[in-house]
Amino acid sequence: MTRKVADCRKAPSDINCSLTISGEEHEVIQAAVEHAVSAHGHEDTPELREQLRGMLENEVRSESDGMRFVQLIEFKTHRKDEINQLMDEWEDRTGGKRTATRAVLTQDHEQPDTYFEFVEFPSYDEAIHNSNLPETDELSHRMRDLCDGEPTFHNLDVVRAEAL
Template sequence: MARVTLDCRSIPSESNCSLTISGEPDEVLRAAAAHAVDVHGHVDDDELRQGLRTALTEAAAIDVEPGAFVQLIEFTTDRIDEIADIEQEWLEAIGTDRTAVWGIVGADRSDPRRFVQVVGFPDAEQAAVNSKHPATSRIAEQLRALCDGDPVFRDLDVREVRAF
């Protein structure tokens, strides 16, 4: 059975809860219902559980092995929310032609305007296909306009992967 995640940040809340629960669907639903009752004061009923079910998402898995390709993109902006919106538009525009398989965005703790995005591809050739897609070209210009200066790209061939 597929693992799922429920992220409280995706559910409107007055408490700005940041809890994320991952696991098998039934166990996540039970834990999320208990959390909603205990922390948020909800009543455990069918309406609550249905709302929680709609918030479940497939758990993210990052599968990387030697021979894969990752791109690091460092950029500075005070418009990160707009960048996230544009990236969502790109996902919809590129659809099934997308060759990127995962992505991570991290914020620099010492400079809250600096971000690093890491994007994974099966290999460098697939990254090139993704890069040449018209949807990617369109989005790249929009993203540059939201950044202070040009983003810095690092194209990396994965040589080794270790689990710690």
């Protein structure tokens, strides 16, 4: 289900309210009603709820969500469990140092020994910083030993990202 956003900046206000509320539609409506009553002096009426519902927009990921760059790593291995252990170890050792914000490991449905890992970063520079960590360098060498051939790296600038 698409998350919804209510943004006070998009409604006329004497107090120049800047509150933004996001979540599932029923959560946003309830919080927006409570806010409209307590901060703006409105009464909780069916008309107010309908007006607020009409102001809701779909939530869209923005630059502030942090994903502006993705590294896609394609590799083949028949040693998936060892790769997972290696990734867990890297996460433990780089806590507080790494700049990667999210990683998604996928397995090709038609070619079960083929994997694609998407690693998100706030920027290309942050990805380079992450790659230069000694722990990442070690991970890279150890991962290559577990792969059937050389991994392929793709450096991708994010053009569009949104929650669906």
